[in-house]
Amino acid sequence: MERKEISQAVIGRLPRYYRYLGELRDEGVERISSQELSRKMQVTASQIRQDLNHFGGFGQQGYGYNVEYLYVEIAKILGLDKEHYLILIGAGNLGQALLNYNNFARRGFIFKGIFDKNPELHGTKIRDIEIRPMEEISNFVKDNNIDIAVLTIPKNGAIKVAETLVACNIKAIWNFAHVDLNVPESVQVENVHLSDSLMKLSYNSSRYQGMKNEGQKAGD
Amino acid sequence: MERKEISQAVIGRLPRYYRYLGELRDEGVERISSQELSRKMQVTASQIRQDLNHFGGFGQQGYGYNVEYLYVEIAKILGLDKEHYLILIGAGNLGQALLNYNNFARRGFIFKGIFDKNPELHGTKIRDIEIRPMEEISNFVKDNNIDIAVLTIPKNGAIKVAETLVACNIKAIWNFAHVDLNVPESVQVENVHLSDSLMKLSYNSSRYQGMKNEGQKAGD
DNA sequence: TAGATTGTTAATCGATTAACAATC
DNA sequence: TAGATTGTTAATCGATTAACAATC
DSSP, X not given: OOOOOOOHHHXXXXXXXHHHXXXXXXXXXXXXXXXXXXXXXXXXXXXXXXXXXXXXXXEETTTEEEHHHHHHHHHHHTTXXXXXXXXXXXXXXXXXXXXXXXXXXXXXXXXXXXXXXXXXXXXXXXXXXXXXXXXXXHHHHXXXXXXXXXXXXXXXXXXXXXXXXXXXXXXXXXXXXXXXOXXXXXXXXXXXXXXXXXHHHHHHHHHHHHHXXXXXXXXX | OOOXXXXXXXXXXXXXXXXXXHHHHHTTOOEXXXXXXXXXXXXXXXXXXXXXXXXXXXXXXXTEEEHHHHHHHHHHHTTTXXXXXXXXXXXXXXHHHHHTOHHHHHTTEEEEEEEOSOGGGTTOEETTEEEEOGGGHHHHHXXXXXXXXXXXXXXXXXXXXXXXXXXXTOSEEEEOSSSOOOOOTTSEEEEOOHHHHHHHHHHHHHHHHHHHHHHHHTTO
């Protein structure tokens, strides 16, 4: 019954496996070997087998993996076989973009409530969901079985809101605010720090340009 | 003159150092030791020193690091001392959210053009920037010194657009389309796969709930 | 000078890859 | 049965942490 902790590196790769398997399935592919998949995904076959075997033996020697079966199993591992109820906190541009992104609903992530501190928005609706004042978050989470709070507000407000969410026993926070939230380990946080991502891109492109110039000087 | 390649793990931590140093600077803090910073950031002091020393010796024995100086140096490393010209491809919700996010301009990331395939939008403006047809991307990139293309279109169109971008020598692509772009190594790609991020959160929160229940059964 | 703290080398830890026996 | 390919163990590689001499 010993459960070895699975590293975030492995978890982080599962959605990508899931995506490729979904595409294969849509193309009508029935089975695939780790080697074929490794060529498609540009990772080693060894890594694919190693990663999957953290969760069980989904393949068959001499045959490979059944695409449909593996697709469904990874969905289960990722919790996509269940519905998740979300609230959006912050009905700005980014929040609305997420609300309108159909893929989430398709995977079982369903927005149940929207909260914003702007009183003019209260009572208005986006995608048939009413916008409510921030004060109602706590009761709404408790009454509606909310699993995940999506934080799309400026960083100033984020820390206080996170405290509220912790207090009403939210399970997970998808944090787009540019600040690190300090929550107990019972609350999962996934950060999407867009400016960090952009800075990384900036570094990598500058570095490449630098290398190119150096190469020229040194005569390659 | 030997330049050892710096790992993406290190690069990925730089924006976070930068953020904390900016906050310290705003608070008027003049110097900080790796140990103090390590407590604030919840990483080891060893890692901070090791990371920074990839880029040079920014500290001083017995003193620590000068906050302002280190802040400016990390900005240079990340390429934030220069302006970057961007185009947005796909003027949907997400694209507009990015356009309206002031922090990017503040760090020198400036949107110069917007492209969308919807003809009704052509000629209209967002934030004083005209929306143009996709066919004009290539010339616009060449004529306006564009460094970075921000891809906020559905995945179907993304691969073809990426080919166009590669052909006109773009340096970097910030890719929000849910597909892996296959580009030469001279073009840097940074992926923001939002659904992958949400699935990871889903896994982690399900796993935690699972562990909690198991703990109960086993009597903790 | 004594104390503090870096820069850097060495030790440890963890993740990736290679190899191959098991088995379909 | 022979061939293919997994699951898994062992080897390698790389990243993180610890330790400490250098030095401000």
